[in-house]
Amino acid sequence: MSMTLTLAELGQLAAGLALVLCVFAIARAVLSVRQCAPARLVAARNAMFANLALLSAGAATLIHAFVISDFSVAYVAQNSNLELPLLYRFTAMWGAHEGSLLLWAWYLSLFTAAALWLHWREHPLSMPWIIATLAAIQAGFLAFILLLSNPFASLTPVPANGRDLNPLLQDPGLAFHPPVLYLGYVGFAVPFAFAIASLIRGQVGHEWVTAVRRWTLFARTALTSGIIFGGYWAYYELGWGGYWAWDPVENASLMPWLAGTALLHSMMVQEKRRMFRSWNVFLVVTTFLLTLLGTFLVRSGVLTSVHAFAVDPGRGAYMLGFLALAMTAGYGLIIWRATMLESEARLEGALSRETAILANSVLLLVVTAVVFIGTLFPLAVEVVTGQKLSVGAPYFNKVVAPVMVALLFLMGIGPSIPWRGMTSARFLRHFRLPFALAAAALAAGLGLGIRAPLTLLSIAGAVFAATAILTDMSLAVAARRRSGGVAWARAAGMVLSRSRRRFGGLIVHLGMVLIAVGMIGSGLFQSQATVEMRRGDSVEIAGHVITLRGIADIDMPNYQGRRATFSVAGDGRPLFELRPEKRFYPIRAMTTTEVALRPQAWGDLYAVMGDESADGRLIARLFWNPLVSWIWIGWAVVLAGAALSLTERTRMVGVCTRRPAPQARGVPAQ
Amino acid sequence: MTDVTQSPRRPARWRYALGAAALALLGLLAIGLTREPGRLPSALVGQPMPAFEIAYLEREGVLRSADLAGEPLVLNFWASWCTSCRQEHAQLIRLGQFSETSGAFRIAGINYRDDPDRAAAYLAREGRFPYPSGHDPRGRLGIDFGVYGMPETFFIDAGGIVRMRHAGPLTAAVLAEAMPRIGVTP
Incomplete structure (x- = not known):
């Protein structure tokens, strides 16, 4: 010892x-x-x-x-x-x-x-x-x-035995959620440091932006992955049928993601067009401060959250002081250097890449502000009036969803329009196909009896963006095929390896569309039922007939529990079984529910075991969650696109400050 | 980079907005930190305590609100499945001992939505309370009291009026605020 x-x-x-x-x-x-x-x-x-x-x-x-x-x-x-x-x-x-x-x-x-x-x-x-x-x-x-x-x-x-890890965390999903999320949080410290250095030096040109592009992309990708892992873990571990609850702690990770996404796009404008200087330093400082704020909100107990972390006012006070210092340094430097941060160029055309990225940044910041206000509003109300209240999912969904639909359209438009601008006639010609298919999707939605305008628009937006992105990709491959005189596969390979950054971006957008489709499907078309069943009882949900076959005891080394067995049939044929569990972990004296989940391409069947009554009846919650798997697949696509983009090395032209070689100056060329 | 300074200096008003917003946020968070997160408003505060008669957890007989009347009362809802309850356990035992030695107030526990065997195992492991607990397996009494999460503690004065409700683990600071409200000097 x-x-x-x-x-x-x-x-x-x-x-x-x-x-x-x-x-x-x-x-x-x-x-x-x-x-x-x-x-x-x-x-x-x-x-x-x-x-x-x-x-x-x-x-x-x-x-x-x-x-x-x-x-x-x-x-x-x-x-x-x-x-x-x-x-x-x-x-x-x-x-x-x-x-x-x-x-x-x-x-x-x-x-x-x-x-x-x-x-x-x-x-x-x-x-x-x-x-x-x-x-x-x-x-x-x-x-x-x-x-x-x-x-x-x-x-x-020294105790003979430990108190055990929280049973909720005894899951492979949690092995990866915090470390990946933190990778994203901490990754934004590097762009922040570069921005601070250039602000102190008064050199707020594009050098710092070029240097940290890949750091920002890396951090943003890690944050995306961390959030998705968290959602996935919540989905199959917590057993309420969803993956996102607008809990303050979730919001704390979403805010830097939104600001970081805005930063990633806006940085391109400074790199290519020498614009948006103040905007970029503001975004990078804000993103980093939001990661600190996230840590503060999670760890100080200032907000009530389902993520029950230990509350300690001393820790909260320290972190608040730290946040105040970082905020003073970051925003203070921006305010001090305000006159240097004017753009060198101005927006030229309404239909230009710059405008699209500006719109994207503004919309993302609007969402950040909405989430920010929703998260801190209960605190503000409590400070002013002393009343406790909580802001729930309806507020967030109502305000965030329309902006997200607009972003979906922008995601298709942005990469296809050139810098400086294009005429509206060319714009319409270029987006013929996406607009046509989006209109067709709208009509199909109406035909299927969907009447909610936001649902219809979100479906049209997803179709529009997917078509626009795929059109872009195929145009680039076709151009390479013609100019190089090579086969399709070869041309695609060449495009992928030569314009990694552009294609990486397009692939990431495609992945985001898949995620959006998964969210639209599961968020707007979920069906659920809470049922009380005896052995042999059946219930129908989304075309599946689910029958309770039996309930048995389970006895494992670190937990005991009960397991229900449901058989699932579709079109009269038996398909598979679902076996949700309820576990009791004696060391921590905690009960957890284990979800039974059957993922399929068009949706997941999801069963949770509730209480049993003395006369042998079981309460169970059954869900049909359409298209949820698309979110996880979309994440893999996002990861692949980001990895492709990360492998492109951005060389700095003209600003390389590698030690000048004075001896080479007078020496004739060898 | 020199062309930037040549442009006419506009009064950058966003600077003041940014500074003010940052200050406001810090102020809000600072005040938020001083709030006690367990102070949940309760419709019961200022009202008479709901009457109850429930079975004891580990002994024969019935815990009656009528038997507890006439003296200040601390009523603590707890459960074996509640991890935060463990944090306040030592505090509750001290409070129970204080109640025994001083005789200034009564204290009782309510074992909430729990299995008696698990509750007994929990007490064997964490230490027995020096006061009895009632057993509320279905959470009926919890509904009467408007219990929101575990653990929760209600402070009732000698007249039977609920004076304070605290959600979350009890701390010395909470007791220092709550006990004088029911006429007990801690």
């Missing part, structure tokens, strides 16, 4: 040393500018590399403590158990507040090291401020970890 105790203490020591190194790096980086001493900057950089090594060691000691069930570490004792399977001992590391913050800090040290490694030569003048910004964020988080949420804290007397 004494040996392992030392290990946890070593982890704490490593984190403490990492904090000292961050402060050292800030001082060195700032001094290197003041004294024009590049050697100091090298020391600052190396301090941040050492930071990664130290935090890796710290995280490793915590994981080690979980794997060997070292209950002398309080965090391990609270979140693990001797019976816990090995996989969940690893994932338990981020299963609660303290460990997830350590994961946050470790990611930041990793990204800092990677950013310094990748951009060291390209941005020598911004580098001191980039290092100082990232080190300051890191210092803020490390101080928080060490002072207020120490995962290495010891526990005496």
